[in-house]
Amino acid sequence: MRIFSVSDITRAVKDVLETEFPFIWVKGQVTNLARPASGHVYFTLTDGDAGLSVVWFKGNQRGGVGDDSEKINPLTGEVESGEAIKLEDGMEILCAGHMNVYPPRGAYQLIAELIQEQGVGDLRLAFEAMKRKLADKGYFDEDRKMEIPRSSSKVAVVTAPSGAAIMDFLRIAQVRGTGAEIRIYPTLVQGDKAPAQIAKAIGKVCEDGWAEVLVLIRGGGSLEDLWAFNTESVADALFSSTVPVVCGVGHEVDISIADYVADKRVATPSHAAQELWPRRETLMQSVDELESKLVRSYKNFLEVRNSRLETLRKGLTWLSPSQKIDRLLSSFSEEKLRLKRAADLFTKRKSSELEALMHRLTNVLDERHFETLDKEIFDLSARLERSGKVFIDNKFSEFDSMANSLRMLDPEMPLERGYSLVTVEKSGTFLRSPDEVVNGDGLRVRVKSGEIRAKVVTK
Known part of the structure; x- marks a missing residue:
């Protein structure tokens, strides 16, 4: 039996947790907010039933109050500027990051990389209005959507060429499928000029007629950051696309108008690659399984054919003239033996019957037998004579009695x-x-x- 140390257990838990949750979005309410002098932010994210410790390091915060400097968003690769969100106890937020285990305390926590506030503003109202308008026009109907080909060999990607989204997509594509040609159609994915460029890039993919599938991707962000994918011009381009479209904009909690219009919506850019190509381990396992099935099928085929061949061989042997003569000779020998046994049995039975008849005839012709018969005849004659006399006497007596009775009844x-x-x-x-x-x-x-x-x- 192995005895673990506390460090061993902590390291094992850390490996499992950080591997299973490399990047997640969590929604909840801010409690126990603390801002030490280091500039890091510590708080608990709760939904009323459970709490999750969160650390928001200063380096992951977009800027301070009054800081208008531009920074690169580590999740999307996009240029961002302005203030970081100001957290307060009781605020409802969306928090993105990765899980971590802090060994000294043996506690797990979320390392926040991006935080955005939950709420309904003018953009949200505009989003809902656009959604209703396009739904009425049939842009979201399932029966118009095309099927996404599996294991595509020609893929067009519409996205920012330097963003984290394309890097994640290419990283996943390298380890999945059997190899594919990927063409990037560069475009802005944020800002006022982004909708027109995105629509133009989609039209160019369709015009080229090269791609088997079109992938539209962008990293996560706020509703403002993703607004280019909620515009009518992008929706029109997706609706008119002659190439099946996979849309992976933002993260799992981010849903855009483009997601509704596209033929397939996935949670993240990484998921887009996972949707297009299966894991190579899965493919290899499938090949192994198919090989095993082929070997089994081939063996079964040979067994069936061998069995059929043996049946035909036996049938041909059965139809052979020499075999037929041998069978007739064998049948003749069997019938001859049966006839001999039947003749012997018949002779024996008739001999027994004859012997019995001769014994009975001998008994009948014996002198003592006649003497016995004479004695029986004499006794029977005497008995008959006595019985006749008694019978006649009785009848005479009955006659006299009846005559007297008749005389007594005579009226005269x-x-x-x-x-x-x-x-x-x-x-x-x-x-x-x-x-x-x-x-x-x-x-x-x-x-x-x-x-x-x-x-x-x-x-």
Whole structure:
């Protein structure tokens, strides 16, 4: 396990922080403002939730109060003059610079290189008015914008030839892409004469018909510094450009009219180069990946072709006349063997059936078998005779019983015992009650030996 010293950790943090944030813009409110005799300015930039320590060294300040001397802006390479912004607690500002770690205190801070005040003035109102006017004319419509070619080999750059913007652009271009021809169309990028020169340079690029893409760049600055890119003449030139335009004016927080009209807006001049060309490491990695894919595809192609070739070879072998004869001979031998096994099995099965039948026939023709059959026939005859006699006796008994029952039901049986049957002559029904007849009705009285006619006489 490695044990770090405080210096080791601080140096590591310093390397990471300064590498990741080489130049940034930060917006916030000034607090804890201090101006020691050295002329440096110290304050905290806060947004209410967090604070960032800021150091504004005297050498980075544009000038002092009443100082009208001209100085070179270290960020844009442009000539600037006049007073530096006068900071006060509570002021809302934009602060540009790079991150730094101060080892003695182990604290990180922002080294300010440029500070400008946030606010809405006459220029801001004019900017919004111009923006609305050009938007109504369709200058900002997305459907009119051209696609920016990737990895362009012919690039025209419209900018100040001695500014920091072109230096940053060329520095990034040297380490990206596969090489390109870059032509600089020099122009002022600040001041009253700048809009006409910028528009003329854009028109010259289109007239030459050489470039694949036009890059319009300038370093950061205040709204006044960037005003040339908010003019209608520059917007008209960009709108009429026949060459795709990439606009990288100012820094990420700076948005100009030119940014809206251009086909592609990028945050900074450095980002313009990054937009045009990929990193060479990325290109090399892409080449390696493509090479690997090509090798894999080639191997797969060979495997598929070899597999197909093997399939065709097997198919050709299968269709060969000699192979076909060999297969027929082999099939014939197999069928011959199957037929022999089937014949042997059939013979064996029929032999078993014949042997069983002979055994059964022998048992049937045996003398003891006939004796047994005679005994069974005799026993069955005796049983049949006994059963027949019992059956006949039972039937005779049933007949006698039924005959007696039938005699008892004969209506004439009572006549044998002296009774008579009386029927009503007009209805032919048996008389059962005196109420069934009236005076004068004829009756028939039947006795054992004949019939007597009678008539009902009532008193």
